Amino acid sequence: MRFEGQWWPRFPVSLGLPHNGRSEPKQNMTTLPVGTSSVATNPAACEWESFLGRTPLVLDRARTAASLEGKRILVTGAGGWIGSALTRSIAEFAPRQIVLLEAAERNLYEIDAALQQLPCTIEHVPVLGSVSHPALLTEIFRRYLPQIVYHAAAYKHVPLMEQNPFAAIENNAIGTSLLVEAAVNNRTEQLTLLSTDKAVDPVSIMGASKRIAELVVLTRRTQGTLMKAVRLGNVLGSEGSIAPLFLKQLSSGFPVTVTHPDVRRYFLTTADAVSLLLQAAHAETVPGILVPDLGEPLRVEVLARHLMAKANATSTLVFTQLRPGDKMCEALLSARESFVIDPVEERQLRPVKSPCLAPAMMDDVLEQLEQACQERSLDHLFKAVLRAVPEYQPSALVHAAIEETA
Numbered sequence: 001m002r003f004e005g006q007w008w009p010r011f012p013v014s015l016g017l018p019h020n021g022r023s024e025p026k027q028n029m030t031t032l033p034v035g036t037s038s039v040a041t042n043p044a045a046c047e048w049e050s051f052l053g054r055t056p057l058v059l060d061r062a063r064t065a066a067s068l069e070g071k072r073i074l075v076t077g078a079g080g081w082i083g084s085a086l087t088r089s090i091a092e093f094a095p096r097q098i099v100l101l102e103a104a105e106r107n108l109y110e111i112d113a114a115l116q117q118l119p120c121t122i123e124h125v126p127v128l129g130s131v132s133h134p135a136l137l138t139e140i141f142r143r144y145l146p147q148i149v150y151h152a153a154a155y156k157h158v159p160l161m162e163q164n165p166f167a168a169i170e171n172n173a174i175g176t177s178l179l180v181e182a183a184v185n186n187r188t189e190q191l192t193l194l195s196t197d198k199a200v201d202p203v204s205i206m207g208a209s210k211r212i213a214e215l216v217v218l219t220r221r222t223q224g225t226l227m228k229a230v231r232l233g234n235v236l237g238s239e240g241s242i243a244p245l246f247l248k249q250l251s252s253g254f255p256v257t258v259t260h261p262d263v264r265r266y267f268l269t270t271a272d273a274v275s276l277l278l279q280a281a282h283a284e285t286v287p288g289i290l291v292p293d294l295g296e297p298l299r300v301e302v303l304a305r306h307l308m309a310k311a312n313a314t315s316t317l318v319f320t321q322l323r324p325g326d327k328m329c330e331a332l333l334s335a336r337e338s339f340v341i342d343p344v345e346e347r348q349l350r351p352v353k354s355p356c357l358a359p360a361m362m363d364d365v366l367e368q369l370e371q372a373c374q375e376r377s378l379d380h381l382f383k384a385v386l387r388a389v390p391e392y393q394p395s396a397l398v399h400a401a402i403e404e405t406a
Helices: 048-052 061-068 081-091 105-116 134-144 158-162 165-185 205-220 243-252 270-280 300-311 359-375 378-388 396-405
Strands: 031-034 037-040 072-076 097-102 124-128 148-151 190-196 226-232 256-258 288-292 317-319 349-353
Touching (some): 072 134, 081 097, 081 270, 097 134, 105 124, 134 165, 148 165, 158 165, 165 190, 165 359, 165 378, 190 205, 190 270, 205 226, 205 378, 226 270, 243 256, 243 300, 256 300, 270 288, 270 349, 300 317, 359 378, 378 396
Parallel strands (some): 072 097, 072 148, 097 124, 148 190, 190 226, 226 288, 256 317
Antiparallel strands (some): 031 037, 288 349
């Protein structure tokens, strides 16, 4: 078994220049036949609200405008599913400038083109690169002086990260640390991390890497920049969500595969996720970890059958097995955490009291993680991860890989 790390080009990554040109409009999404009906290949075409059984979150546009209008904003992972939706929404509130940091060229091209097509001119800067490049981050912050940072860049696919733990740690944990350091050094007003329920009592390296990212935010939140982490569930249609896989299986006429009939997840729409992230920038939103009220977790099987019914598909439903790093049911709060406000108070985002590391220990752990990645030592990597996240329970796949490379 090979555990691959992340490869970066040897040549320097140049910064983009702001522009407001126009490009050709994109073609509409097509549909593919499934039996006697069709199902949209774009997950956004599905009526998620009917599946969730709850009304969409309401965004306070006046407060959002007050927090974003005239601001210089940096969005990392700006071309991803959530990052691009967030960027489009930010553009509605007349920011002074949006810096788009994205590691995937195609994704960056698409969100750049989308902003060029807006009826109102929005100054934006497409930057091709990664949060794992400290020199690039230094240049971005010095040149563009972002006041608000939304950190959506992350590797999210659990089984894939189980086979690529170095990449997960380098991008999700160390990359977040580098971004936070750049924000603090340049007196950024606030930074919001897009976190995940998989960071709670993680059983995957992806979840553990995101928990370390949360710990970085918690440790650095007293250093001038307001640090916030919004812990989301499974965003329907996003990269890493199961919904696109179901839709692809339906559009191809293949069986729809669910890992287990009892698997449950917290689900929310992309619009809800964006609303929560925008709300995090409001002045009255306290720093630290923020958890939305997503109701009860829903069975993944119900989602599969919902999509099958919408498509009027004749596909069969097949149960496979839990994959390495999978949980039967996710949680938004661990046993070591608690809400810091009265639970009867109605809030879409509730602050959480969560254990964190001392700054010196956090620095030491990050140094150990960086050294383990440089040495390609799985044993040292997971020892450092467990030092930061003792509740992490590595999968059998990870244990086998450590023994194999010992």
